[in-house]
Amino acid sequence: MPTKVYMEALSPTMEEGRLVKWLKNEGDQVASGDVLAEVETDKAVMELAARGEGVLRKRLLEEGGTAPVGQLVGVIAAPDENIDELISGAPAAGGADAAAPAAEDAGARTKDTAGASPNPKSAEQSQGEASTPPKEKAPARGAPTARGDGGDDRPEPEGADASGSDNGGRARSSPLARRMASERGVDLAQVQGSGPGGRIIRRDIEAAAAGGATRATRAPAPDRAARARDGDHTDVPLSQMRRTIARRLAESIGPIPTFYLTATLDLERVAEMRGAMAELGDEFKVSFNDIILKAVATALAQHPECNAHWLGDGIRQFHRVHIGMAVAIDEGLITPVIFDADQKGLRELSGEARDLAKRARDRKLKPDEYTGSTFSVSNLGMFGIDHFTAIINPPEAGILAIGAIEETPVVRDGEVTVRRRMRVTMSCDHRVIDGAMGAKFLQTLRRLIENPLAMIY
């Protein structure tokens, strides 16, 4: 019995994966549990293990190729077993790419299929519930406008893709797919069609809206590469992570009624405390960020109304405090979680934060290390940002944006003195947190930061 190797969901939110590297060659003997390949998910590079034993007979996804979860990427079978049937049903090795059209159809399609179906209709015709159909979108790559206008009779670039979806500069797509794409903010030019001749149909939009199959992994067409050399722009294909960030953040800014509360906190006493601790020896050294995390965690423990998730049909207030700590990494950002942060001493918290940040940058986090946070903190102070607003990571109800610590002249007891201060801004999901609620939380936070001894009380 052959064992089919599928792209597996290696993280809770994974919808597709990029095959970074095959660790077994075709013809290699594999045992169940052997690591077959490294797969980049939306969060990390994970290992894809064999679920059967035999010989890795076929690799159906090239290194660098992307496949949605559930797609066949390889076959393990006995050395002499016939696996033609299994392979013939699978997509071409390039990734989630639909197979090239049957030869008998190709000729007919190359010339005049540039236009998908006619542009539906003008907006004022749209009555009733049906949404306005999307306008035909020009592809993101900036292909020439459709042939036929302006007498542009430039010949088709050699080797132009005849697979139907982009030979004329416009993506072939069904009316339903276009309408759904417009509604869901999906760029048709980024979607790989799975319908007849590569036509984009409903399921492709659903997959794309969910961060699924796109053409990001396709080899660039020759004309595209040529244009990129013009130097006026660089096309950056979406990494798995970038795509997930885009989707999640767009989801966030759209439906979440967010408001922002900003406070300026005095850090003199925190600085004093930090200094005093450093004097005790290197092992007692902690960063400002560690102390801020500790203060936020302590404040959240006192304000469960801000330590909450929006569930759609309810609000879940958490009794434990799990702080998501946004970490910038080369490909984007990730939010590892410090669990029970309010229960941890500064030393433990500091060590954990450092370890998580390092492993986040190395992309070695396990899925359960970046899921389950109840509230998040994002600190851009080290980049010299005075003040910013962060986007809520749903279903969490709030996120605190930390700005840079600055020496500022302030008036105290009628005299101008220089104090170290920082501005923090809390983004609140108004469905969960009301203005006064958020303000009281910040009040508590201020008391803790400005009197750090209260934290050990």
Next chain:
Amino acid sequence: MASFDVIFIGGGPAGYVGAIRCAQLGLSAAVVEREKLGGTCVVWGCIPAKALLEAAGLATKVGHAAEFGVSVGEVKLDYGVAMKRSRGVSDQNVKGVEFLLKKNKVTYIKGTARLTGGNAVTVETGDGKKEKHEAKKAIVIATGSRVKGLPQVGLELNGTTVISSDEALVLEKAPKRMAIVGAGAVGCEFADVFAAFGSQVTLLEVMPQILPLEDGEVAQTLARSFTKRKIDLRTGAKIGNVKVGKSSVKMTVESGGKKSDLEVDVVLVAAGRAPVTDEIGLDKAGVQLTERGFIKVDETLQSTAKGVFAIGDVVGPPMLAHKGSREGIVLAERLAGKKPHSINYGNIPNATYCHPEVASIGLTEQQCKDQKLDYKVGKFPFSANGRARTSGETEGFVKIIRDAKYGEILGAHIVGPHATELIHELAVARENEFTVEEIDLAVHAHPTLAEAIAEAALDSLGRMIHA
């Protein structure tokens, strides 16, 4: 002993179409058929039945001829003549299939095929001789289905007083009193035919509506039309105390809380068909069946035996000629190494050729409700359609169910004149993911019945023009 790439067992619409497609793609193909080419569809189903329904329609129309200013004198109905004509049409189609096979160089082997394991097929020909053939790429079982009686209620087929559609198609005359058990497409069609030819028809259905698979409103409309034509409808019916005699059948029928006795000359059992899987050597080849007796196949239509495939009725419902044909085509293309677009089983049209005709595609309104879909209904009656008025066929309507948000056509249901032809506009629309707005955008000629489809689409958008 001959060798082919593909051997099809069964020359019905699944097998012969698959064989032709194989031949088109350069594979050598053979079709083994023990009866006539064309299968149930051509010989014992679709084609002869539709010929009879045409006669029934004509009979009804002639009854109204005087209203059109055409007097035809006394109208005589003779089922025997209509039957002979229907056999003629059927024979013509059988010859047509034979011609198509020849034209495409598909070998036609007359006889009964049996699997003997591996890639071998034995064919027993009429004269008792046995020949062995080899299928290099695939053996395809397309043996179809046959009528089955209802022995569980005492209605064993006997060919005279308890008959199936097979016998009904060759009756010399219409029985005086007839009960039809099962009000699916077959039952409704025969009720229509025999009522038109003067039989007193009682139509019995165990489900709460006639045409149980169709939309409720559609079934209601047809039921009203049938009742007007004196067809006695009993839905939710329970049959008991069946006594089969030499010249009549007695039974009790419980329906709508009432129990009554029924005596008829002939009972036509139109409920259920069983796959033909016996005596073809399935066990020898290692071909397994499902719990319901159909051949078990995977998504590539391959059975549990390697290299043995199955298509058409024998793999399960919907038992429709066009579903079998499409499976034949897709399988042929796959065997030829192509990557055909897979069959969208959710987009296979249903057609019932009674009067008024019934046709549908996609989900019924009840199914939309059950799936908790957010939908809108658009409906346009043929009574408001100019073309329908001119022909005096104003019964029925077009009903389109669309997704509330995107306008996707979730289902479409037509009851009325030429419904079985009209449905294909919606089949094409659904296959290509057109929404109701594209239906409206396509200009429909006036006056046509098809305008009712455009109006139903508009109605679903809340802007119908003509009603």
